[in-house]
Amino acid sequence: MVSIVAKVSKEDLEMVAVLSRLEVPEQDKEKHLRQLDSFLQYVDNLSKVDTDQVEPLAHVLPIHNVFREDEVRPSLDRELALSNAPLKEDGYFKVPKILED
Amino acid sequence: MKYEAVIGLEIHSELKTNTKIFCGCATTFGAEQNTHVCPVCLGLPGVLPVVNRRVVEFAIKAGIALNCTINKFSKFDRKNYYYPDLPKNFQTSQYDLPIAEHGYVDIETEQGKKRIRITRIHMEEDAGKLVHSGTTIKDSAASNVDYNRTGVPLIEIVSEPDMSTPQEARAYMEKIKSILEYIDVSNCRMEEGNLRADLNISLRPAGTKELGTKAEMKNINSFKAVEDALTYEIERQEEILEDGGHIVQETRTWDPNRGVTLSMRTKETAQDYRYMPEPDLVPIITTDEEIEAYRKGLPELPDARQARLEEKFGLSSYDAGIITSSRDMAEYFDAVVAEGADPKLAANWMMGDLSKNLNSEGKEIKDSPVDAKRLGKMIQLIEKGTISSKIGKEVFKTMWESPDDPEKIIKDKGLVQITDTKEIEAIVDSVIAANPKPVADYKSGNKKAIGALVGQIMKQTRGKANPQLVNQLLAQKLDQ
C-alpha cells in the first residue's frame, strides 16, 4: 500500500486552526507542524493493510435499527437548560456577534 | 451573448412528527423560547441520541413517492461547522449513504412535460433560531438563540441542476410540496418555515455544456420569493458576464423588501464540513418487504390522480392539474362527485365561484364555508333543472354566508322552480305566439328550433320554470 500522507504544510495547519476556531501563535507553528506530521505518519500505518475486500465499517458494533417511538417526553425546565450559559437574556442563550463585515 | 440559467434546488422539509429526530422533545411550533430542549438536543456531553422511528418511515415514504431508490443500508454522519444555532458544533445529517437516491418528478412547463431528477434525499436535524439584536445579522452586536427548533426532523431533497428558468424552479417546488402533502409527511406551512429551499444558480452561454460559477441563496420560504430571487440573480449575473466580469462563488441573501440579493460575506474562508460517521447512532437497514409495504401504503399521488380525473371523468388536463395540485382540493372534488354531482360541473364550480370566493377571502379549501356536500347537492339541483346555473350562482353566494342547504335557500328566496302547469302553459302560449319563425322551423322538421323557444321561456321566468315541463308542454302544443 502506498502512503497517502503528504507532508503537512503551514497552510494546512492554518486552515485546520481556522476551522477549529483556534489561534496558533506564529512561534508555535513549527512545533505543531512537526507534531501533526508525526501523528499522521503514525495513523498512516493503517494504509498498509489490504482492505480491497473489506466493506467500509459504518459502526463498530454489529447492531442496527435502534429506534424510539414518536412519543413526547418532558423537556428540561428552562432555567435549568440555561443554567450553564455564559450569557443569557429573556430566556434565550445570548451569543456574541456572528458575522464580520 | 445569450445566456441560459442552470438551476438546482435543495429543499428542506420539516417532517410532521410529534417529537424531535433524536429526543422526545415536542416539535410544536410557536412555543416559548427554549422550553422544548433537553440534554440531547442541547448537545450536552455524554448524552445518547436515539432515532425517532417515524422519521425513517416518513423519509422512506418521501423517497418512494419521489421515485427514488431506497438505500437498504443507510447511516448518519456528522457535518462539522460552527454556528450558534447548532449547539453541538455539528449537524447530524447523512453523507455517503442517504436514505434515498436517484429519483425524479415531472413538472409542467410551457414546452410541455419536463423531468427534474432528484439526486438524493437525506434525513437530518434542523438548527435553532437566531434572534438578532439589530435589524440585520450584520449590525447586531449580539444575537439570542432559541433551541426549540434544534433537532426537529428534516428531509433535504437535492435536485440535479435540471431547471433553466425561475418558473420551472417554482413549478418543481410546488410539485414537491404537493407530493409531500399527499403522502402526509410534512405540514408544508411555508410561513412557518416547514418548507424552504436553497437555490443554486449559474449562467452559461446558451447551448454550451460547461457549468458556470454558481451563487447560492439560502432559506427561501415562498414560491414567489423563489421566482423573484432567481429572476434577480439571472439579471445580476448576466450583467457581470456581459461586462467581462467573473461571478464570485458565494452565498447571497434574498431581501424581499428591496427585491435584491446581497452578498453574505461571512468570515468563513472555505467550507470544509469534515463529515465523519456518527458513532452514537447505528445504521438503518430496510428490507425489500418493508419498502414494498410502504409503497402499498401510499395514497394515490398527484400525477396518477390527475390521469384518473382526465380518463374517468373527461376533465381537461388543465382542470385536472389544478384540482389535483393539492390533496385537499382533490379530496373536495371527489366528495362533490360522491354526492352525485356531475364531475365536469363539479370542476367548473370549483375552478369558478368556489376558487374566486376562497381567493378573495384568503381562505384554504379545507376552511371553505361551502362544503363539498352542499355544493354537490346544489349542482344536482342544476342538473335536474330545478334551478338554472345562473340561479345556482345566487344560491352559492347565499350558501357562502349561511349554513342552509341549497333546497332551503331556494324555497326561502322563492327561487323554486315553477311547476304549475297552468302558469307555464300561459307563458308557452305567449312565446309561441310571439315567435312564428322558430315555430315554423320546428314544424317543418327542424326539431332543434325548439331550443330558441325554451330559451325565451326560461328568460321570461328568470330561469325558474322547470325545463322538463317546458319541453313537454312546448312539444305537445307544437305537435298538435
Ligand SMILES: [Zn+2]
Ligand atoms: Zn430534546
